[in-house]
Amino acid sequence: MSVSGAIERTRSLPRIAHVRAFTVRGGGADYHDQGDGHWIDDHIATPMSRYPEYRQSRQSFGINVLGTLVVELEADDGTIGFAVTTGGEPACYIVEKHLSRFLVGRSPAEYEKIWDQMYFSTQYYGRKGVVLNAISGVDLAIWDLLGKLRDEPVYHMLGGAVRDELQFYATGARPDLAKEMGFIGGKLPLHHGPAEGLEGMEKNIALLSDMRAKCGDDFWLMYDCWMSLDLDYATRLAHRAWDECGLKWIEEALSPDDYWGYAALKKAAPPGLLVTTGEHEATRWGFRMLMDMECCDIIQPDVGWCGGVTELIKIANYADSRGVMMVPHGSSVYSYHFVITRHNSPFAEFLMMHPGPTEVVPMFAPQLLGEPVPVNGHIRASELDRAGFGVELNREIALQRPYSNS
Template sequence: MKITSIMARAVDCGFNNQKLQTSRVASPMSKFARFAEQRASWMWPTKKVFVRVEDESGTVGWGCTNGGEVVELIINSHLARLLEGEVCEDIATLNAQMSAALLPNDRSGFAMMAVAGVDIALWDLQAKLSAGTLLEQLGGSKVERLPVYMTTSRPEAFDGIATAGLKAAAPYGPESGREGLEANVALMKRFAEAAGPDVPIMIDAFLAWDADYTLRFAEAMKDIPIAWIEDPIHPQDVEGLQKIRDGLDPEISLALGNFAFSKADCADLLRTGVVGILQPDVAWAGGITETLEILDLANEAKVPVILHNTCEQPWALALAATRQGGALVECVDRGEESLLYELMGPRPKITDGHVPIPRNPAGNRPPNYALEAFDGAAIDTKRG
């Protein structure tokens, strides 16, 4: 079957209204006073980008990624014209074409988010054409559910509730001095108390720290065991990462790769030998096709992978279930209700610290408010 149309629409799903955006959370912009108190004050375009791919049979595949109007523009003005008229079954070649076409300008960030959105839609299209599920396309799974750790700003909400771990977003970085460091440690004490003695706790620094601050934090935490420190500095600062790894307690892992946007980025990180856990995001790192290769690289390097923000991405859950042994997945706590929980289907229900793997034969399906953004494009509810 040939692809007849590819369309992307950026839709506001309330990302900048959630607590992780409106409260103090450390970031690369924390050193600038104007932007220190809220991520929402500086964040990149935060609308979700829904991608619709249709073939000549009228079947529709759906994908979803980040990057707002920037990624929408890349898909609609560049990638769509490259793939329309191509045979949709050879996804690997289509993915390679998209990446090659962007190579002269960029192979990271927004560019790979755009590739990911189209790639995910192509996989969804193929599953629908085969009258199967993505899980089956990926080889099937013998497990029915996966253990979940929670990223949250309210650890007390999970006191006594089964989870595979609790992760905090660091509120402060080096610019806040000793007072900020003490506040970070106090926060982790709250997490340790809520988690209990047998549940690991972790912290995400979101590229806000430097090597010396990371080691000072780890020293201050010596009486409170933590499982990992996530993205303390930029992933391309290899010298800084090596300094952290050399000075860090061997029991504390470095979790990296949230901002590794391709197989090449992940390969560079893995070659450093400092990665304890690799955490690429399927919807940022070139989609399902690229992530399959990343998983192979990590497997060869014997580095475990936890796919970033897994529970909001049914394709990430499917990859974890089919291509990883003993996978652990992430759920971002956005409060009791959020549109972000249901971007491509019903909200996954977490029970006893586990989430069921997606077996919905209908595949990806955006919410009605997102469908309306496609200007009445014909959608066959049986096929798309």
């Protein structure tokens, strides 16, 4: 096809005619919104663990109050692209009442200009958090729509696969079972923070030691600290976990805004132990801070929170130029299509959303239909060979549309 022909094909793409934002409760993209007895809500260390009344359950302080955001974009030919992330009703309002003006009548091929307008129009009240979740949801829906209009998987539009399959580590309470299921490593939630003192530290090390004994020396073990530690505690935990249990990495140990603390932790960590963070960071500017200040060995953006695929491209390119590994936070197909195209993303995260977790189940169920799951810790690239992100929205779930942009 000639250059002029390609330009004309892009110009002739159907335009976005309708923007709809829904919220839904229970699991899925808001994976913390689980029932009683789920491992993900069982005495996990958080910044709120300093308060005894909020220590046992993360839901007690409201980790699940938002629910899932579903963004649906319908083109004027009836084709629908969609995406799910977190944000719930507040994000619905932002999408319907603010961001929709940059979408209706536009071609999804204009994703760069649309992203720029969404970000800078909300900068005075946004930049991170729920606003970036909303922007991310819209951006992912744009890529899904564009892929469906072009009849291409998103990963083809991102340059194609650089390997034949994805390999995964598992996040959950049972790394020993994850090893039996074929995963390359297991990431545990840290259960006890600084407020629980030396006794809590000993319990953390004891759990890790038990898992090391069950998994053997050749299996990766990691600790997810979920922003719960201070520099002193994180440093002591890092050294003990490395020396006594061979910990592979310590993740998101400090507040995401404490770049200086992360830089100090990376310098103080034992050689060989990786410092990782970025799950709750957003945009190229936030990740530039992490990398320029040498805060970590691996960045972990969540494509549903950091700005979507359009922004993740920029983050990943900067990481590649700095020689920094990027392993996105678990976000199902939305990260799979990206990781398969990147040499500096050699493996991916899989969140074990079974309550046990004693079996592999779809990560964003019940909201996504056709979601691939690892078999023996792997997903073949060919399993992503469906248009867009390759999944469909489950129309049987209780979607609520609290606002309208009409």
